[in-house]
Amino acid sequence: MALLDIPAEELGRMFKNRLWEVIGVSTILNLDLPSMRDEDEKLRKRFRRKSRLLTSENEDLIQSGSANPERYDLVRQGKLLRMGDYLGAADVTEKKLSKSVASGKAFSVELEGEVYIPAFFISPILHHNDFAKVIRSLGDTSGWNRWDFFTTPTEALGGSTPLQFLAIKKVKPVLKAAAEFAKR
16 A cells, blocks of 8 residues: 555656666576566467567667667666666766766766666675676776676686676685686
């Protein structure tokens, strides 16, 4: 009943922020959301439910993303958030985010002139000081190279991603892998 007292706009914003937090965690855990979505679609068809996966809000983005579909898929999946969406979900100001990026506590990526922030920065399962150490150890690598480093399984970590190791507080192996990555 308490939820009914919250204005619809605020409730939607709260729901959206939690959803982005969950997507950030799924990125950390390297869950294969597209295959899960495909399985869900098979189940829907079995029960003859119709589902529209795209919203009119992101159809234009996906169509314009044909030049680089893999990166636009990250935006469509919610793994990368537009700056404004991130600021709302993380409850920070643009000035504070800029300071975090400048000091190496966070990073951003750019896609066709627009700045995006990885959703995993919202996740409560990552210790932000450990994250900052790793980002700084990557040196001057680009945002996209940093994204690749954190989200790609590596042999140095036994086939896990650096995000997965950071989630279980194993920082030293990630720092070592980051130093090797930065040398390339």
